[in-house]
Amino acid sequence: MATTTSVSSLASHATPPRYRVYLKEAKYDFLKMIRMPAYALPTILFPVMFYVLFGILLASRQPGHSVQMSTYLLATYGAFGVIGAALFSFGVGVATERGQGWLQVKRASPMPPTAYFFAKVVTCMIFSLVIAACLILLGVFFGNVHITATMAASLSLVLVLGSIPFCAIGLAIGYLAGPNSAVAVVNLIYLPAGFCSGLWIPLEFLPHFLQRVAYQLPPYHLGRLALATVGYAHGGHILLHVAELVFTTIAALVIARIAYQRDAGKLYG
């Protein structure tokens, strides 16, 4: 046992290949979430339900506009869906696991902290891809949406990558909100912000003051990027929206970092 007291012996333990830890973490995070009906069902079914109601059934009653409407709402409900997947997975997930002490157990282990966040981003991206695929298939087969395979692929890509800023926002909420209030906080942000950003119904139908609010909201910018992939490239330069989302990501990560440190300092027992 004498050797165990020397620092140098730490080096003799070869660390396992890091990527395997990351892969396992992602695999089990996904399994954990997909088996959680309270997360998996609303995350996928809400955007699908909204799109079927507003984008397919209601739009078909507007002759002449139906195709445009179905295509437009395909992009915006896609954005709405992936934002929800990100905010709930990170906001509620982190707040809950933090509140239960599970994050403490993880932090006490040699798990690389980035693996935890990597896994949650991967889970969120898989859910985002499922949402995008469901909406595109529904639109194409039932909503008379005519988009090329390239457009469908780029819409999916934008939605999957576009969930990242909202993962960051969710992370900040996860560290700021209590485990019991996180669901309420996320809903209070998610639903109004989605509506005001023109993700439920096109922005043009909203009052003028709400349209001006929309320009300040991250979901609006993701909505615009998604719309651009299906042929609605108005509302400002694409790079502007990308820059807004990058800025949002950085700002949210900074807030999350501060909240994390505040939380670690409070640790009591």
Added chain:
Amino acid sequence: MSMEMMTAGATPLTQKAAPPIAWLQGVSKNYGTVQALRSVDLLIPAGEILALLGPNGAGKTTAVNLLLGLATPTGGTVRVFGADPSYPEARTRIGAMLQVARIPETLRVREHIDLFSSYYPSPLPLSETLRIAGLTDLKDRLFGQLSGGQKQRVLFALAICGNPDLLLLDEPTVGLDVEARRLMWDQIRHLVRSGKTVLLTTHYLQEADALADRIVVINKGEIGAEGTPAQIKAKTAGKRIQCVTALSTDEIGAIAGVNCVARNGRNTVIDSREPEKVIRELMSRDAALTDIEVSSAALEDAFLALTRDTQVQEGQVQ
């Protein structure tokens, strides 16, 4: 006051042969205005079971969190395997069982263990971890489907699966029934026989006595008594004498059968296992001796608190 008395009766740590694998030296930890630990020295000798015994809120969990690098000390030094525990490398040789409310319920027992094993350089085989923790038949159950005691065993499995040299077990048997508690005791003893070092916190004197090579009593953030279970029990078996006397503490300390002595205002407080003998001696030396009071449990400050908390806990479980 009583704390000084207990320290006076403790065996010096330097008598221990085994080198310490981890230690706290002069460690204080404040949370805002709350002092969770005050200038605590704690050595964890290699290859032994050390029990940190104290009531809820005594600072046991804080000590564990400091050793895990989950908290940084306000003052003093913490070392684990010679290194600062905030370095993640040190954690590859530590397994921890913390007090948690819940862990993700939609993963299976074997999935939880498989994931945690992947964090460590040379983990135990899955079947071995399952066997030690008594979970072989439950390996395909979702965590949420387990009983309280079974969940506790999963947390124990997560602590041992990485084959760590040092195990930090924070109240490992809370919520377990008698049989499950004995089973976990057996497993912990077995791990130490195979060369592991264990620090466990508990508020059951009985548990510390059954398991530990050494017991350190902690209360209100300070180390009280420490010693072998026999020494600690001997103290609890003694009596406390309070009186008003003209004799000095040095004179009283020299009387055979006196464990420790201290002044408390005009009172003198003496702990002894042979109170009758000590009182006879006191009276023969000081004719003016007055206000004699004899109470049981010399470590009452620490242990009455312990028993009270234990009873409350058990009352809640029932």
